[in-house]
Amino acid sequence: MNRAPRVLGRDEIDELIVRHEGEYDGITAGLMELESHPGRQLLEGGTLTGRTAERWEVGRRAIALLWGHREAYGAVLDRARTLRGRRGKPQRPELEELSFLLLGQSAELAARDVPIGQRGLLDPALRVHRMSLSELVADMAPAWSEATAVVEAADAVWTRLVPTLDRVDAGIAAAEAGIAELGGPDAVPEQTAALDGVRRRLETARTLVASDPLALTAADDRRIGGVDVAALDAELRRVADEVRHLTIVRARFEERIRRLAGLLDELDYQEGDTIRRRAHVLTRISDKRVPEVPLRAATLRERMAGVLGLGTRGDWVRVSRELSALENDAQGARDRLAATRGHIDAPLARRDELRGLVQSYRAMAARAGHGEEAVLESLYDHAKELLWRAPCELDVAVRVVTRYQEAVIAAQRKDRPDDKGDQR
Incomplete structure (x- = not known):
């Protein structure tokens, strides 16, 4: 032993x-x-x-x-x-x-x-x-x-990186749920393809983390092997934001269509009223600068019918793009129509302004004792005849009114001694 x-x-x-x-x-x-x-x-x-x-x-x-x-x-x-x-x-x-x-x-x-x-x-x-x-x-x-x-x-690497992978995975699942709500991959092919790309890169990173964690012990959390986690997050956020946006577009589609239809009804009425207004102005004013009325309501209604068809088919990507463009164009058409109406009304306003100006200067001449002077009366009568005639030749009337103003002012200056110059 x-x-x-x-x-x-x-x-x-x-x-x-x-x-x-x-x-x-x-x-x-x-x-x-x-x-x-x-x-x-x-x-x-x-x-x-x-x-x-x-x-x-x-x-x-x-x-x-x-x-x-x-x-x-x-x-x-x-x-x-x-x-x-x-x-x-x-x-x-x-x-x-x-x-x-x-x-x-x-x-x-x-x-x-x-x-x-x-x-x-x-x-x-x-x-x-x-x-x-x-x-x-x-x-x-x-x-x-x-x-x-x-x-x-190995456990330290898994403890640090697996939550990151799980977070991205949860984001993918949430985006997939949103895509399903929109009608599935066929309804949003671009976002689905981008999400598939994110998933493939995630699986590449997950495989590396699971199979060779010790190769990542000194790795930055923002990069796992060849996978840029920050870029992965950014791409996932972009897809998720687009899916959320399309979900909102779908939820608010009917409300936006109703609002757009109301805007087009208003535009249609305003176009008709502006056409009538232009016709009235042209009976009163002879001016080639009176603009034509831009007519957009009918074309915009046709486009709205197309967007309604896209909504019926569940093509929310095109709905988002085309409905927003249609809303902007409708608002722009209303703004342009309002500007055109202002240009149409301007000649009448200018004529009325000239009428008031002529009457004001006639009263001024009368107070100064020049109301009966032939030259002034002739210019006044000519201006009045132009301004109260239909259609009014506005450019000619402007020139005559200007001459009448200058004549009244000149007559008043003759009455002022200090306006006669130095009599040495």
């Missing part, structure tokens, strides 16, 4: 058994925690590649060593407890055996292959390795460090 370095006393044996029981429980608890660690479970259940596959192969061997050492440790401890339990006061042979179990190389490990270069001609290809309990614990330390390092490193 192998011997211990020294023979222990009964009390020392009891203390060592208690200490080793504590070590064994600690080893078991640590290995069970490692066994249930999320990082280890993901590594064990995944299809690994690259650096992670290499590191995990080393880690798995380390874990196997840890469990093998624990089993050997437990077997020695069980033998020691059984032997110590036989009698309260063990005899010398029992003390020697217990000392060997607790201090000597009593732990027998599974047989290992011995490389051919490390054995002699008559040496066996397999060798049983023996260690003391203390040596077992010391031999487990580097294996524990290797196993926990790879598990923690």
Whole structure:
């Protein structure tokens, strides 16, 4: 029988058994925690590649060593407890055996292959390795460090990046729900294609994170391998915004059509009224600058009928584009019609202004005592005849009124001594 370095006393044996029981429980608890660690479970259940596959192969061997050492440790401890339990006061042979179990190389490990270069001609290809309990614990330390390092490193990457991937995934699901509400992929092909592109890039990133997390330990959260997460987010936001916009277009379609129909009804009425107004002005004023009335209501109604057809077919992409353009064009047509009406009314307003001006200057001439002067009266009569005649030749009337004004002013100046110049 192998011997211990020294023979222990009964009390020392009891203390060592208690200490080793504590070590064994600690080893078991640590290995069970490692066994249930999320990082280890993901590594064990995944299809690994690259650096992670290499590191995990080393880690798995380390874990196997840890469990093998624990089993050997437990077997020695069980033998020691059984032997110590036989009698309260063990005899010398029992003390020697217990000392060997607790201090000597009593732990027998599974047989290992011995490389051919490390054995002699008559040496066996397999060798049983023996260690003391203390040596077992010391031999487990580097294996524990290797196993926990790879598990923690992989788990740290997953903990950091998986929520990002899940967030993008949730955004895709929300956009897909919106597309379904709009009628499915055929209703919004452009947004569906963009969303498919986002999904493919997400799957590329997720595959890398799942298969080779250790290749990403130093990676920026904004980039996973060749996938730019910021660009992915931006594209997803764009698609989601467009889908939300189209959903709003769909929800407000009938309301906008009613409002547009009301605007076109008003435009139709105003066009007719402006045509009548123009005809009235042309009976009163002879002016080539009176503009034609722009007629847009009928054309806009035809376009509205086309948009209604798009809405019936659920083509909300074109509805969004064409309805907005139609609303803008209808508002623009109303504004242009209002401006045209102002230009049509301007000659009448100008004629009425000239009428008032002529009467004002006639009263001014009368107050100054020039009301009966032939020249002034002739100009007045000519201006009045032009301004009260239909149709009025407005350009001619403007020139005559201007001459009448100048004549009245000139007559008044003659009456002022200080206007006669210096009489030296």
